Amino acid sequence: MTGTTAERRGPEEITGENFVFLQRWVHQETGIVLDDGKRYLVDARLTPLVRDEGLQSLNELCNLLRATRAPHLNRKVLEAMTTNETLFFRDLAPFDALRETIIPELVERNRAIRALRFWSAAASSGQEAYSLAMMLVEMGLGDWNIRIHGTDLSEQMLERARAGQYLQIEVNRGLPARYLVKYFEREGLEWRVQERLRRMVRFERRDLREPMASLGTFDVVLCRNVLIYFDVETKKRILGQIRSRMEPRGYLLLGAAETTFGLDNRFERKPVGGAVFYQIREQCE
C-alpha cells in the first residue's frame, strides 16, 4: 500500500464552523451572500489559494484569516470569492437600445454642453466600459466630452481594465471582428484597446455599498450582474446610492435577472426595444 494515512483520507474538508466563518467574512468584506449550498464554490475558489500559499487546508486558511488580519491574504480571498465573468457587448439588446433610442435622446438633451456621462458599476475587467466607448465613437460622438467611469471592488480586475489588454479568447467573446481591427492593437499574444478609447474611460476602486457622492452624476448607469449576489437590504442600499448619482431623466440598466421591483419604488420600469431600463419616477405634487 502506498501513501500516508492523510493522503489516503484525501484533503481535509472545511469544518461547519469555518464555513460559517467564511460566509460571514465574505458578506462583511464584499456584501456577497454565500448560501449554505455553496461549499463547492468555496472549495473550487479557495483550494488553489491554499496550495499557492503553501497551506495544508481550507481550515488553516480560515484560522489565518481569523487570527492575523494579513492584508495580502484578505485581498487574495476577496479576489477569489468575487465572480468576474463579463464580455464585450454583453446581452446585445441593451446596446441596441442605447444606440437606437437612449443615446440619440441624450444627445438632443445635452446638445448645448456636448457631454455624456456613463457609469459602469461593477465593471470587472472593463469590457462593458470599452464596449460603450466603441459604440459612442461609431455613433460619431468621439469629439464630445465623454466620461465613462468604471468601478469595481476587485483591484485585480481594475488593473486589467486599466491596461485594456485582453486575451484572444476574451476578444472572441462578443466583439465584432471589424471592431477588433479598428479599435485594438496586437501586443504579443494579447490585444490592447487603442489609446483614444482608453482616454474616454477611467477606472476606480469603489465598494458599491459605500457612499458615492464624490462620483458626480451620470446620464446612464450600468450595474449588471452584481445585485444578484447581495441580500435584500444590500440591494436596497445600493439602488438608493445609484439613484442619488443619476441625472433626473437618466437611465439605469440592470442585468437580465435583476430588477428594482420590490426593492426601490422610486424607480420606474422603461422597456426600450428588447431591453429594460429604469428611470427615476417624477414626483407627484
Ligand SMILES: C[S@@+](CC[C@H](N)C(=O)[O-])C[C@H]1O[C@@H](n2cnc3c(N)ncnc32)[C@H](O)[C@@H]1O
Ligand atoms: C459578474 S461581474 C459583472 C461584470 C459586468 N457588470 C457584466 O455584467 O458583465 C460582478 C463584478 O462585481 C464586483 N463586485 C462584487 N461585489 C462588489 C461590491 N461590493 N462593490 C463593487 N463591486 C463588487 C466583482 O468584483 C465583479 O467584478
